Structures are given as C-alpha cells and as structure tokens.
Amino acid sequence: MRNFLRFTCLIILLAACGCGGSRADAERRYQNGFETTMQILGEWLVPFRGRATASAEVPLWTSAASMVPETAGSRAAAREYFAHAVDTRALPSAFTAALEEYGSRRGVSKIVDREYFAVYRGRAEARFFGGRVPRDLHLQIPVEAGADRALQTVFTLERWVGRPVFDAIVLEFVTASAGRQPSLDDFADVASRVSGQDLHWLFDEALKKTGRFDYAVETFDSEPDGDGRFRTSVTVRRIGDAVVARSIPVTTTFADGDSVTEKFDGRSEQTTYKYRSESRAATAQVDPDRLLLLDENWKNNGMSIGTANATTAANRWSARWMVWLEDALLAGVALS
Numbered sequence: 001m002r003n004f005l006r007f008t009c010l011i012i013l014l015a016a017c018g019c020g021g022s023r024a025d026a027e028r029r030y031q032n033g034f035e036t037t038m039q040i041l042g043e044w045l046v047p048f049r050g051r052a053t054a055s056a057e058v059p060l061w062t063s064a065a066s067m068v069p070e071t072a073g074s075r076a077a078a079r080e081y082f083a084h085a086v087d088t089r090a091l092p093s094a095f096t097a098a099l100e101e102y103g104s105r106r107g108v109s110k111i112v113d114r115e116y117f118a119v120y121r122g123r124a125e126a127r128f129f130g131g132r133v134p135r136d137l138h139l140q141i142p143v144e145a146g147a148d149r150a151l152q153t154v155f156t157l158e159r160w161v162g163r164p165v166f167d168a169i170v171l172e173f174v175t176a177s178a179g180r181q182p183s184l185d186d187f188a189d190v191a192s193r194v195s196g197q198d199l200h201w202l203f204d205e206a207l208k209k210t211g212r213f214d215y216a217v218e219t220f221d222s223e224p225d226g227d228g229r230f231r232t233s234v235t236v237r238r239i240g241d242a243v244v245a246r247s248i249p250v251t252t253t254f255a256d257g258d259s260v261t262e263k264f265d266g267r268s269e270q271t272t273y274k275y276r277s278e279s280r281a282a283t284a285q286v287d288p289d290r291l292l293l294l295d296e297n298w299k300n301n302g303m304s305i306g307t308a309n310a311t312t313a314a315n316r317w318s319a320r321w322m323v324w325l326e327d328a329l330l331a332g333v334a335l336s
Contacts, residue, residue, distance in 0.1 A: 029070050094207070213242040217285065
C-alpha cells in the first residue's frame with residue numbers, strides 16, 4: 001500500500017508539473033525548437049542554403065514551460081545556420097558562440113510568445129527524486145539570463161542601438177561576409193557604419209580586454225536647507241577598470257514625482273551632481289534602463305532614501321522562503 005501511495009503521488013506530481021514524458025513528445029518539442037529557429041533566422045537574416053537536419057539527444061521528463069527540448073533544438077539550429085551563413089574561422093570562438101546563442105534565444109522566445117503569451121525565454125525548473133522529476137517554479141527568466149561576457153556584449157549592443165538597428169547590423173554583417181573570413185574588427189566596422197556611431201570601444205573593452213565593468217552611485221543624500229527646500233548630492237563613480245567611452249544616464253527622482261537625468265561620461269572616474277528642490281530626493285540610479293548588461297555589480301547602481309530598499313529586500317526573501325516551503329511540502333507529501 002505504501003508503494004502504491006508513493007507511485008500515485010508521483011503520478012499526481014508529474015501531472016501537476018505539466019511534464020511530457022514520452023520520447024515522441026520530447027522529439028516533437030525538439031523539432032519545434034529547431035524549425036522555429038531556422039524560420040526566425042531565415043526571415044531576419046538570409047534564407048538557409050542547404051539541407052537542415054535536426055538530430056540530438058532529446059531530454060525527457062521536463063516541465064513544459066522550461067523549454068528544455070525546444071532550447072536544445074533551437075541551439076542545434078542556430079549552430080547549423082551560422083556555420084553555413086558565415087565563415088567564422090577568423091572570429092573569436094566566444095563571439096561566434098554568442099551569436100549562435102543569441103539566435104537560439106530569439107527562436108525560443110518566439111515559441112514562448114506563441115504558446116504562453118509571455119515575453120520571456122522560459123521558466124526555472126526544480127528537480128525532485130534525485131533530479132529525475134521536474135517541477136515548474138513559475139519564475140520568469142529574462143532572455144539575457146545566464147549570459148557569459150561575449151553574449152552580454154551582444155545583448156548590450158542590442159540595447160545600446162535598439163532592436164531595429166541591431167537587426168540591420170547583423171544582417172549587413174552576414175551579407176557582407178559572403179565569400180570572406182570576417183574578423184571581430186569587421187563586425188565592429190559594420191556596427192559603427194550601420195548605427196552611425198563609433199562602437200569599436202564596446203568590442204575592444206569587452207572582448208579584447210579583461211577589464212571589469214562597474215559603475216556605481218557612491219554617495220547619495222538629500223537634506224533640508226534653511227529656506228524649507230532640500231539640498232541633494234549624488235556622486236557617481238567608475239569602479240571597474242573597463243571604460244565605456246560614451247555617456248551613461250544618471251537619473252535622480254524626487255518625492256513629488258519629479259526627476260532629472262544627467263549624462264555621466266563613462267571615461268571619468270567620478271562626478272558629483274547637486275540639486276536644490278522643493279521635495280526630498282527619493283532615488284538615484286546610474287544606467288536606470290540597464291543598457292550596459294556588462295556591468296558586473298548591478299546592486300551598487302542605485303541608492304534610495306527611505307524604506308524602499310528594505311521593503312523590496314523583505315518581499316524578495318519572503319517570496320524565496322515561500323517557494324522553498326512549497327517545494328519542501330510537495331516533496332514530503334510525495335514521499336510519505
């Protein structure tokens with residue numbers, strides 16, 4: 001009876017996960033990822049010339065929303081596509097892998113948009129019973145999550161110039177590379193020409209050097225002045241040795257809803273901005289839209305006055321604890 005109950009709990013748990021356990025279902029999902037990515041890349045760049053083949057070891061027993069088989073198929077498609085579209089022998093292997101991974105994630109994002117009506121790559125997955133049984137954690141994963149330095153460079157370029165310009169850059173690069181062995185400098189030349197701005201600094205600092213990107217709000221205070229107004233001071237500092245040779249926005253918001261945005265020279269070591277206002281300042285943030293995904297310590301990019309940080313931290317830790325408790329209870333019920 002105990003074994004029967006354990007088996008029943010296992011089946012219930014798998015059903016709750018929305019898991020596809022059959023080989024045929026996993027292969028269908030893999031094929032979906034492969035074909036969708038080939039279609040996305042062909043429409044975005046140039047049509048695939050050759051015969052595309054989809055074959056790989058397909059993961060079984062995965063939660064549907066985690067997109068594990070779809071991601072495996074998508075990565076295989078992106079590798080095959082770029083291997084035929086560009087002679088990558090003169091490119092850094094890390095940059096080639098970043099282009100392939102970027103193309104794969106766009107393909108998987110399309111599947112998520114189509115099947116879940118949500119703009120994110122997939123969802124995190126917990127594993128029970130020694131890693132054999134998955135459970136969807138319902139944690140949204142941004143498309144740039146888990147990126148290495150080369151892929152962060154590609155995503156930074158996309159955010160810096162905008163998606164339409166980025167798409168035009170990669171299209172021009174693939175088109176211009178026909179019959180050639182392009183280098184990283186060739187890609188930087190194309191990016192600069194298409195965007196209308198010199199972008200060599202990004203590839204030099206991110207991919208040719210090993211310096212650390214880190215910009216921070218070092219000090220932030222807002223005190224009442226003698227006339228009833230407030231005197232605010234914001235100091236921004238470049239902590240890392242990698243340099244952004246462009247201006248980086250610094251936004252200060254005030255309690256009454258007003259805000260002011262400055263342009264911090266990314267080559268400077270430190271700059272202080274001072275304001276006088278009718279209300280106290282509330283927050284100060286460098287790179288508020290997070291254009292520079294290469295920044296290695298996002299936690300020091302902003303400061304706030306008041307209890308906002310404490311409240312946010314408490315909410316996050318409470319949510320994590322609740323997820324842990326839920327997983328512990330489910331595992332306990334399944335094994336009891």
